Structures are given as structure tokens and as C-alpha cells.
Amino acid sequence: MLEENPAENTGLEVVAGEFRDEGVRFVARRLIVQLAEGAGEDPVGEALAALPEGTTVVRGPSATGRLVVLLPEADTVLANVGVAETTSAIEYVEPDVVDRAQIVPNDPRFAQQWGPTAVGAEGAWDLETGAGNVLIGIIDSGISMSADVLDHDDLRDGARITLGTDFVDGGTPRDLNGHGTHVAGIAAAAGNNATGIAGMNWGSPVYICRTLDASGNGGSADFADAVEEITDYAVARGLKAVINYSGGGPANNTKQQACQYASDRGMLVIAAAGNDNGGPVIWPAAYSTSIPGVVAVGSTDPGDVISSFSNVGPEVTVVAPGRNILSTLPTYSVSPTLPLNYGSLSGTSMATPLVTGLAALMWSRHPGHTNAKIKQCLQDSAVKLGAAAFDNSWGHGRVAARVALTCGDLIIPVTRIGPCRSRIVLCEPSTLTICRPSRLPILCQTTRLSTGCVSGLRCPSVVDGCQSSLGCRSELCDPNIPVRPPVDPVLHEIVGRLEELERRVAGESSASQGDWFYVDDDGEVHEV
Template sequence: MPGNRRSRRMKNGRRRRISLTATEKRVLTLLLLLLLSLPALPLALTSINPVLTTDTGELIIGFTGDATTADQDAFAATYGYTILDRNDALNCILVRPDSAVQKRVLTRGAREEIVRYLEPNKPVRALYTPNDLYFPDQWALPSIKVDQAWDYERGNKTVTIAIIDSGIDYTHEDLSANYLPGGYDWVNHDPDPRDDFGHGTQCAGIAAAVIDNGKGIAGIAQVNLMAEKVLDHTGRGTEWDVALAIVHAVGHGATIISLSLGGDENAQVEEDACRYAWDNGCLLVAAAGNQMVEGVLYPAAYESVIAVGSIDQTDQRRGTWGPELELVAPGVSILSTSLYGGYASVAGTSMATPHVAGVAALLWSQYPSLTNQQVRTILTQTADDLGAPGFDMYFGYGKVNALNALLLNLNFDTMRPEVPYPSISGIHTGTITPFYDLDVSKLSTYPCPGTGGRTINARIWNDSLNVTAAWTGYPGDWQTIPFDQVFLLEAGKTYNYTIETASYPQIHHTASLTTPVGTITCTAFTDHNGWVHHDRIPAIRLLH
């Protein structure tokens, strides 16, 4: 099941426009916690595609000035690896350990007195910049790290984005090479979904305009574009046609379905079509709406669809919000393709939506074995957090980040509990088992509203890892503390934790919790009154 998202509705299916108390707002922002009932996704980075690992398997070890060659050789022998090369001028060596030794060296060897530093021998790459004429004017692409993601992946024609909209001007110089016939015109009932309004062409260009052709703009992903025309020359259509188009796109090979359209009311036929596409492995993204009010439009509000909101150049929200909102993306002053071979600046959540579709296409191009739920999880769990820490109804999980998604820079996030009370400080012990490889540098605690809930100290360890973090004052962020080193939590392995909290942190009142990227359990929680509980999990985030 995709994320179970609910919003308030009247019996006739219309959404009620209501004002909420502060408590109700906090509860609504947590409705997506039901995502945590999803099946486990035990998929590590290296099991998806070893090419993207940031570690060559080799280590560089720098020594203090008085360390001799004999000292280097003795150090290598102690930790059981082979010296591959030596640089006398910099007093460092290149070594290749086996994986078990490498983990031990990273946590223990770096503390030897003669060792000045120890670091992985990471790969480097040529940095790519497209030659498209208007690329410098596309502020949105660096904002969501697409320009950096292109150093790893630019798209694959095994992926197809279906633009369900007003059609596509497939004769456009910046679209024709990526256009895939096979769509349909549901307005005029013919197999020629050519755009006569312009909206679909604008969306298509953002997602997949041809890159590096010396013309126009750079699309996010070099994948196939399919057109399903459901909007007429005035930009209007029907839910029936949208449903038909979704089913047709699934039958003609769509991987991702982008819907920059919507209405105020739900329609069962449209919801069934979205569910049909999801159940057949497609990822659906849709525009949340442009009004600065609460109330995500349909089809974005369906649980099988990623609802996308809009932000501007300063990451300020520009559009509809609600508990169904999942991601945000740039949607102001967006340069894209337009009718008759032109280019125009456009705005709205309609333009934010194909940004997410394009990033999803990059991700699926790099990792073709992913399921739609795994793609969805990676997009949400690698987003740049905006607004209140963690998920909130104004920015969802945050701004989509293409580079983080491709590198699987996931955060372990318990999210806020629906009911954090009673809250009390104390010492938590338990285990964490990630589904993915997680690079971790910081721990952040969710505080109860109006309190300074924080972590005093933390320790994470198993047979090959032992890291600690400690609170050192009020540096501006009371809730986040750094570990003494950046470390890796390996997919499928179980790690112990001890976390001491203070000043009313939020607590999950359960013995075990499954998040989209791993599980966390409670062994014991000793509160500051000395009482011991076995169903108190700290509400935390492990940040990369």
C-alpha cells in the first residue's frame, strides 16, 4: 500500500474548509505515520548498483611527521592490510583492507598516535555542464541538485514519463527526440495527442527536454515522453478522460505518470485508475494546487499519488498545503518549452510536478530494479527538510533533491509520534536495523511543542562500530548533536543504541517501530524518576 493519507471531508465528498486548533494541526501533520506500516525494503546501496558507491574499497592513511616507513609497515601489519602505494612527500600510504578490517580501522585505527588522518580513497569524476542555450536561466535545476546529479545519471530510454495534460507539441526542437508515439487524444478521440493549449508542452520540457543540443533548455531526465491529451484548447477536461488516459498510459509502457491538473472533489473512477496504475508498478505525481489555502486537490490527494507543492527561489511555499502533501519543488519563474517551438517562463504547482517526475526518472534510470514504493521512499527520505523538522503539512517531507536520491543519502527518521505524551526525560536503550546503507553524522531529537527537548548524549555500537555524540551547549539548534565521526550503518545489520534525553523530548509509546528505511526497538527506558519502561522509543532522526 502507498502512504495512507487522510483529510477532512463532508459526506458528499467535498472537502470542508475549516480552521484547526494547534493540537489538530500537529495531529494532521503526522497522518503520514501510517506509511510506517509499509513492508520492509531491505535494499542496500551496494546491492542496487555498486557503481554509485563513494568508496573504492581503498584507504588513504596519513601519518605524523616523525613516523618512519618502518612505522607505516608495522601499522599496516597490525591492522592486516596490504600497502598498495606510498607517498613519501606527504607521508601517507594507500592500502586495501578486507571489509571487516576496514570497518575496524575506521573506528579504531584512526585513533593511533602516529595516524594524522584516515579516509576512504573516493572516486572523482568529470563535472558535467550542458550546452543548452538557456540552461544558465534555469534556477530550479541547481536548487534541487539536478546539475550535480547529472554527473552520475542523465536518464535512460527504458523509462517513460506519461504527461497527462493538454498534449505535447512533439514537433518542438527540444522535445521531438525524446517523444515516444503511443499516447492518445481523449478530447478529440484520435491517436494524435498534439498540444493546442501549451500547458502539457511546458510540463514535458521541464521533465525531459533534450539536453546538450545547443538549443533551448535542459530537461531533467533523458527519458521517453508520452502524451495523453485530456485537456482541450482552453485547459479543461473531465475525470472520465483522466481515468481513461491513466489506464491507457499503463498499457503502453509508462513508468511515471505526471498529472499537472486537478479538481476540488474526489472521483471514484479517477481514484481507481490511480490505484490501477500504482498496482501495476507506476509512480504517479500530481499538482497539489495553486491556492494559498489548505486542501490538496485531486488526484494529488489520493494515497497512491505523490502530491507536489510549489516553492520559490528562497524556498518559500507558493501554493496549497495539507496532510497529503508529500514533496515540494520549484514552481516560480520556470523556463520551459512552449507552443510553436518557443520558450516561456511559467509558474505553479503544475510546473513543480514535472520536476519531481524528472528526478524520479533519473532515479529509476540508475536503479531499474527499484519498485515504485522504493522510488517513492527514496524521494521522500532524501528530500531537503523545509519548515518544521521532519514531515509537515506545508512542505511535506521537503524539497526533492536529485543528488541525494541518486546517492541514496537517506535519513533514518522515526517522525513525530501521533501522541507523544506522557513525555519524560531519561535513558533509552534499544536497537536500530536499517534497510539501506546509511551514512550518519548527526542525531536530532523531536521536542514536545513549547519545550527544549534534546539529547544529552548518544552512543551507537555493535561488534565493528562504536560512536558517540554529546550535547555541548546552545549553538542555535538545541535538538541536533554531532557524532565524533561520520559513520556507516550497514543495511541489514543490527546496532545497539543508548540515548539520554532531557527537557521533554517526544516519545513513541511502543516497543518496536518500523520506518521507511529501518526498524528501531526499545530494550528499556529508565525515566528520570527511576521507573523502567519497555515501550518507549525516542523520536529521533539520524542525519547524513
């Protein structure tokens, strides 16, 4: 079935054993060696000298000191885990534990895309469909390609999609499993293009890395290298990154440090909670409670019912639609059970990219938010699926798209109390006293305006969003005296838009109580 582009290696050799008192599956002969900080002049040589003769370097060392080596004998991996104790050049050694794609096979011809509707995506798309300031990273089994070219109608924009490293076979990350293409479509398939489906995010750039082979297996070292590659790419270009990983397995230092690496640099890792029918949350998703930049996603069925396969635990951050999710599939055959081009699959793998696409929309709208703020907004805006504020099965709730996007917006009522005709205050050095005493917020640290409340808006700003409660004592409130515009043309435009909106609202009979607009924390004015 892979004759179109045969790969040198379409699968990892996986063996089973016990590591840290837990049964695990790991890549045969492969060890992850973390070099110690401040090691000697030749730490790689010292590390190899401590390992069996014939050990070769597969990859590295990475920028964080990770080395992947191949042992000469397949059955000696666990026997060499303790080698770190024999040399100061090595911090730790561990097997390359195997992650699995988190998918539950189901009817592949279910022809209805119910997930976006369930989370209110249509309302969110009215506000944002994806901007270039945030990168969607997909670490999975690759993406549909023919002759090294993107070939799917919903995933063929080469200007938007960057092909990263294929850690399984080398070359371009061509999907030989189908899982990666399906995940990419849920997060980022082109929308409003009269073809196929609409992904959660239509416009943000996408970066593809392949770590899962044709069987859905992938090593933790490959995952870690992919996380660092996407993170470094985003940092170098001044982007925020939301990294999707619809896979997982046992815990190890390598996955934990990769998630910490991304989180420390301001990125998010959105990971699947797992499909063990209510078992414990798998890693890396389970790092959600210890690493700020990790979000664990569980799955729901139609009607906001938790999917029977979805794992549970205190690490679940949010849940999203994950059963019978229609999305993109490769244009060529990768499995006799999967159709070409489009089909439906189930799993926390499918719930995770919906949240990834949503988080990228949120960051598109609020580029000033931190990764911790995006995560908090996902939690705070989620729909509770029970009486409690948190539940191990559904976390903080099922994601709600439009509410999540407006998290951080400032809502301002268009009302007038007293003779003050405007709430626009110039943020520049001034000795004017505005409507004192007042509850106006100070929005700019350089102002000398005497006001009585505090704002969280970023300074400098020309928008003063808190109305006065008392009458004016200032000539600024005199409608016959023009307000001097700021020098900055962008800020001047915002002032003009607010003044025009106020003039229009002032002419409507219900303006004093019923009309609203809001100014978000980036200075954008929106009508409600």
C-alpha cells in the same frame, strides 16, 4: 489562433452542480458508469436500459469495466447518479467531474531556468541523465506539433516520444493550450543539445496523452483512461512508468481507481497539489496518503520559500520549484499571452514535472526499486524547510536531486583491518571460512561461507562489502593464492574493477582512511 490545424472540438461543455454535498464542475450530459463485476451476459445493455432513452455510449467498457455515456438532456446528469440502485449490472454512477491545469499565469518572458539548480540537478546529471527502462508519461493538453509531426527543437525526437491518445478531439495529441508542452519540457526536454533548455530527464522515453482541452479543462474519465493506457503500455514492455498529471479537481471514484490501477502495477502517479492559495490538496494528488504509488507535489519560490498559491495539507509529499519556471511552449500561437517556443509559467503544474523527471532518473539508476521505494527515497532525501520532520505546507521537504539518486547505494570504505588484502568474496558454493570471526555480510543465499552480518544486496553477487574486524584465518586472504573468478563474465568484470581499484588505492598514502568507493544494488562500482 488555431487556424493551422482546426480541431472538431476544442473545448468541453462544462456545467456546475452539487455532488456529494460539494459544489463541482462536470462535463455536460456525460456520465461515468462503472459496471459491476460478475454482471450478466450483456452488462452494457442492462446499464443502458436503466438510463434515459436516447443515452449513447461514448467510450468503453474499458478493461476495468468503466463505461462513459452521453445523456440526451444536459440537465439530467445529477438526476441519474442514483440509477445504480435500480440494477445489479452497475456498481456506481457519477458525473465526469472536471479537472483544471494547475497553473498561475505570470511574466512569460522570465529568461532564467532556476529550478534545476535549486534542487542540485547538475550533480545528479553526473550520475544519470535518463535510461530506457523507465517511461515518463505526460497526461496534459498535448505537445507542440505541426502537421501531426513533433516540431519543437527540444521535444522533436520521434524515437523517444510516443504519441498516445487524444481523448479530447481524437487523432494526435496536439497541444492547443500550451500547458502540456511546458510540462513536457520541464520533465523531459532534450539536454546538452546546444538548444533551449534542459529537462530534468534527458534520456528516458516519453508517452504523451491529451486530456485537457484548449481551455485547460479535462474530464476524470479521460484521465483514468490515459492512466490505464500508459500503465498498460509500460507493463507490456517491462518498463516502470512515472506518470505526470499537472491537473486536478474534486475527488471521485474514477480518479481513485485509476491511481490504484497504476500503483498496483508498480507505477507512480506524480500529481499537482493545486493552486488555491493555501487551500486543501486537490485530487488525484490527495490520494498520496492512501495509495502508495501517488506523490503530491507543492511549489516553492527561489530561496526555498513556499509559493503563496501552493495548496497545503497532510497529503503534500514533497515540494519543488514552481514559480517563474522557464520551459518549452508550442511553436505556434495558442494564446495571445504566451510567447512562442519558450516562456515562463508558475504553478504546482511546473513543480510536478520536475519531480516526475527526477523520479524517472532515480528509477533509471535503481531499476530494482519499487514504486514505494522511489517515493520513500524522494521523502527521505528531501531538504527540510523547517525544524519539523514534516509540515503541511512543504511535506517531507524540497527535493534534492543527487541525494535522491544515491538513495539505495551502498557506501563501502576502502580500509584494511588486519592482514586481509581484499574484501571480495565469490558467491558460489564454498567451504572456505573467511576471516572468522567476522562481520562480513552474507550476500548470496547459495554460499556456505560462515559470516556474522546480513546484507540487503540482491543475490547472487560477487561483491562482499563488509570489512573484517579481526585477523584472517583463511588461505583466501593469502595474496599469493589467486582467487578463482566466477563463471559469469559480468560478475568477473565487477571483481576485476574492484581489484584494480584496491590496487590503486593501496598505493596511496591516505588509502587506509580517506578513500571511498561504493557498489550500488545493481553491482555497479562507483568512486567517490
